[in-house]
Amino acid sequence: MAALPLRGVRVLDLTDGLAESAGRFLADLGADVVRVEPEAGSYSRGTAPFHEGISIPFALRNANKRGVALDLTAAEGRRRLIELVRGADILIDSPRPDGVAGSDVDPAELLVANPALVAVTVTGFGRTGPYREWAATESVIYALSGVLSRSGEPGREPLLPPAGLVEYAVGTHAAWSALLAYYSRLHTGRGQLVDISAFEVIVHGFDPGFGVQGSAAAGRKVDFPRGRPDAADFYPVFDCADGRVRICLLAKRQWRSMFSWLGEPAEFADPVYDTIPGRFGAADRLHPLIEKLFASYTRDQLVAEGATRGIPIGGVLAVGEVLTAEHYGRSGVFTDEQLAAGVTARVPAGYATIDGHRAGWRHPAPAVGQHNNELLSSESLNPADSESADATAESVIGDEAARPFDGLRVLDLGVIVFGAELGRQFADNGADVIKVENAAFPDGLRQSKRGAALAASVAWGHRNRRSIGLNLREPEGKQIFRELAASADVVLANFKPGTLTSMGISYEDLSVINDKIIVAESSAFGSVGPWSTRLGYGPLVRAACGVSDLWRYDGAYRGLCDGSTVYPDHIAAQVSAATVLAVLVARERSGRGAHIDVAQADTAIMQLGEHLVSESLAPGSVAVTGNDDPFAAPSGVFACAGDDEWCVVSVRDDSDWGRLCAVIGRADLVTDAELATAAGRIANRSAAQAPLVQWLSQRTPTEAMTALQDAGVPAAAMKRLPELLVDPQLVARSAYTSLEHPLLPASLPTASRVAHFQTVPDAPLRPAPLAGEQTREIVRELLSLDDTEIERLVDAGILQESPEPVTAG
Template sequence: MTLPLRGVRVLDLTDGLGESAGRYLADLGAEVIRVEVPGGSRSRSAEPVVDGVSIPFALRNANKLGIVLDLDEDAGRTRLRELASDADILIESHRPGWFAERGSGPDEIRALAPELVWVSVTGFGQTGPYRDWTATEQVLYALSGVLSRSGAPGAAPLLPPAGLVEESVGAHVAWAALLAYHRRLASGRGDTVDLSAFEAIVHGFDPGFGAQGSAAAGRSEDFPRGRPDAANFYPVFPCKDGHVRICLLAKRQWRGMFEWLGEPAEFADPAYDTIPARFAAADTLHPLIEKLFASHTQAELVAEGSRRGVPVGGVHTLSEVLTTEHFAASGSLVDAEIAPGLRARVPSGYVSVAGERAGVRTRAPRPGEHDDRMFGPREPLPAGTGDPSAAPLAGLRVLDLGVIVFGAELSRQFADYGADVVKIENANFPDGLRQSKRGAALAASVAWGHRNKRSLGIDLRSPEGADMFRRLVADADVVLANFKPGTLASMGFSYDSLAEINPRIVVSESSSFGSTGPWRSRLGYGPLVRASCGVSALWRYPDNAELLCDGQTVYPDHIAAHVAAVAVLSALIDRRRTGRGTNIEVAQADTALVQLGTQLVTEGLRPGAITAPGNTDPYAAPSGVYACSGDDEWCVVTVRDDDEWAALCTVLDRRDLLEDDRFATGALRLTHRAEADAVVAEWLRDRDPRAAAATLQAAGVPAGAMVRLPELLTDPHLTARRTYTTIGHDLLAADLPATARVAVFDEIADPPARQAPLAGEQTRQICTELLGLDDTEVDELVRSGVLQPPATDPALRSAVTAG
């Protein structure tokens, strides 16, 4: 297989956060050299450990080469400079200032290698009041606003499953690195990139201020104390052999469910065609569905739901996921060696390129395994001499057929950084985001998801419209779509047919479960993807298998879009070498599987080992989400080692506990978890969570207050780093807070904030500018319905006047 990033050399000096970025770049073909300190990285001991092998380390370092350098010694620093001088990208995750203290910081290294892209990924970035804080996944869930929306009303907030944070951060790192590298190929200039994991989760995991976000305008009155009552958004029902989830969004889906129920008279009122009415009647409606489903198996309910147009999906445990026929047939799960002598069933990788999976090929290296290898000169892509002030994706044209959250988020990445993104819209089949405005003149999700784009209103189902699209393809770079598998081909726009028109075109298609395997035709939304991949089964309180707490989130839509963006950009980079485009396929289920990989692999190797942990870290004690002073105020704390335990005891003024045999080691603290947790709980009970977290962090103990979404806008760290910008629109009563950037670049400017287009707003402009049509031709196509500009278009106004 010819992978798109072949010939790209990456130095990976991460340890923990960011490791998955190098893995993804390696999956796509980059030569990734993992550089470790003597004795190996700390992450080699990250739990869970099976037969002496750290499962997260093994998964996040597959496909890499491994060397050891002692950067406290002259020889190690000299070797790093030599390697950096012939590398394209360097990714590191050491604390701010660590490399500079050793004379090997980005300023020193890039003075020798000005074309190098240096990416620093840390918990909170290189600047700001939290820059020296420790970021665990639990801390990032709490501070980012994710925790405040997770859990049941009246109960403690619930931490989502582990692993999703690190992998999400890794996707952001890969995207930022390739953006800077793509600019380097055009201009000859490298860059220094400062990426904050905190900001990546705030904006990229399940953003409150983003497409389908929970914080439409950030009004504090919209966020009462306690968790939202989200269990009935995507309800779960017991069935004959487990549980299933339904996802009723469209009117036609409800009508299919209504008929399936036997058309009960009490729900015949057309008012129940709306989601709010059904939600309000859940106490009456759901028992009817539960009775209907009780005597059927998952497979029967999924099949019947598909026949009726009702989205139904099984809620699968990890053991069920590992034996699911679809994931084997699609290549999502494969058997592979992850360490010398240790094989396991693993998620293969995020994407397929040219019909082949870009996934695991070789196991993670042993420490220093490739120390003797000569990393000689390569044939890198030549660097250009273009304008270094230009946006990194300037000059690219993207034809965007994408819909709803994934579609909006994917194309926005390209629009924000300079590509001309033309959103293709058909008034007869409007994008779901445009239908979610709930009485407003414009949906906030449209303003967030479609900024910096243009819109072409066109009926692609008409011969004339299809022909115009093909003419646009002839001079485009990328086509994006996320329809049901086979839809693009049925419209006459398969990759092969578009490549005949333009061999340089890159086509990216996404769906819930991919184009191969038994589930390829399943109706899919994020809630069903999460349920089918094992995420939902772990995102619950340990004592309640039916109260799933992932109903408020739209994961994995946003992060899957970042995953797809990385793959598309890698194909564009490869096109500089080959002159040809390719086709990329992204199954959103694969994003969930990769990000849950540690639990899946551990469960496969040790059946029954993985259960829903709730707020307890199975490998660290004390750990949890603790109540603080005030109404619904909480703080997360995680103690991972003896040093952090000693620091905690000092802060709590309980140095006597250091002499307590129950807590002498990490293993003993796990055994006496309840007593250790009680000590932390007692100290936090009467304290402000923010002040307490700051005190603990200053002592080196990972801690974070639970933050609600509106509070993000005034968070001192996010404010200091100007994490948010504002976007406006003529149809909005007020500006909206929005993500300012994917990372802080030394030389790449922050994205503009041009307002999202109305449906078809630039139709006339695009047709005259790109297709060479004159006004008379456009007028005729508008009157025939092939082109669909806004109601203010002259041709439509004249038609109304004539009528």
């Protein structure tokens, strides 16, 4: 691809806080993103941490954008905005956290000015429902989403994740939703309003309890237990000669290799230890043996020995070590750039590589109003290369009821969580997604059914697909795949780098027979660099990116608290989906496909950016903070009345502090000399939080949350998974529906949607196929094979059919 895929697409970015990173992602992909700010600058320019007066989060989330400043409280400013809207393709808006009167824009008014505009609004809780006016912060959204209840150590308070992960997750989904509506517009000529709730994004898209590899079994229990899951031994961490490592003993072969390395101790020779539950139950005896074995090895030696033996082992890196790791330097995930004049930092470059080129950092975030002169001229207001739809709307009138990907065919080689989530984005939106499966190497999700006829994760992740059983290890199987690819649009895969090349079905191979094909590959650490061949499990990715080290209670705490999450699988899949969609947009103009490479580690590093950049600018400055926000107080997770009941409270500024003091009946604290300013409250955190702690201890989380939110103070009860199904906001917005499958004993709660579109329909709920269920149908329909040839291929094991289905019972 000669240029970035979104070249010629203009985006107006009115976000301020949540979803700022959406515009950055679109800008990385080539869109001309124009940041519209008040003349005094965005509220988010005051977001800590700072370096020499520069907000690091703002600098990262607004790189590659241009900027204009408008007074939207004045008629002239709103007139200029309408002029910008007439030349735009996409607008992304979020309300100002400081609630300046008259600064909000009406998306309906903007759509009148430009009927082809895709107007995306991102709010904490959406434009409808009982929480619609509530204040949202990352910790508030995280607490309400059900994820906080699973984070931390049993018997201790729940633990918030590192800052930034929630915002970037919301931004990724906002970028995907904007492109989905825009792609629809390219075929219908009409724009639409898209309503995104950050709450629903995290409920459904960060680490869903009712989704692929989620905690849904526990979530369906009425007696959901108090305390955090005991997950420390799922992916245990061990000290070694120069640090710590994490291991992932999942498959039987991995355990047998570990057993051999330990010297085959007799007490673990029983086949019961071939299973994960068997080893988990014996962790108190097994782990000391592993710890003793590892003590004399360095991290690099253990990782290398693990690779030789087929045992997944990864080093646990602190943020400073991530910045200097050879792999990240060679793979291009970091680049040394100017955040502002005279301030150079090592920054994450970008999420994806397209045709060998990183779609990432090009220039720093704009100063306030930096591009007013060039962007508010008459020539710029109607750019010649814009995809602006006044022209499109006149020339293309399609079926508004159609799904965006109707007519698109995807060959899906993806596996486990990432693969399921990536393919589902296209299947849910109309593509004919054909999952290519080999019975000899089943998808890991199909191996996790634990006695059931079908794993819940398969039902969730593989819905709306078809399945073909095909042996790609045989020449005839590879040839059939090539013939399918000749008329396909997209190939998705997340194997070890080089696997497609070794099978003769790489992008280079397939583009010879179909120059429109898009091949999207993903792996744990990408296709370049010394770690490219490492076994890629999410826990090892988190450990190698600094996420695990920061996801702790404090610097002295030796454990890691991210054992029950599958981050970044779902979000990395969304990154890949959005990148594929951007290339599909470009293909509308160029007619050519491309090769996409997304590393899950790169996703985590992008989303941990503020910590990494802070560390690069001031080595040793980034520390584990647990639930204490180092830049605000009171802020954290506080106990409420009841057993293991908690409420998150976030005081953003002095206005929040005044409102909080009024709610808890301590108006006197507003004028307290030590607590009147943010700096004073941070310096005297215990004194600032003590009155709140006392007040919360006498109230349930819901009572406290409601009282504080009604006053405008960000607060949230910690929700458990069953509570999500009856949460008033989620119910009001129909966030869940029921997924049926003939092999399931009962229906599953499932996401209806994440974003609310005006014209894009909700996903259908066709049941997930058995492996090879549509094999005959697919080769008859797409390759015109007759029954005689199909029988020959089945008998030869080239084509495979699903076994007789097991009833749910």
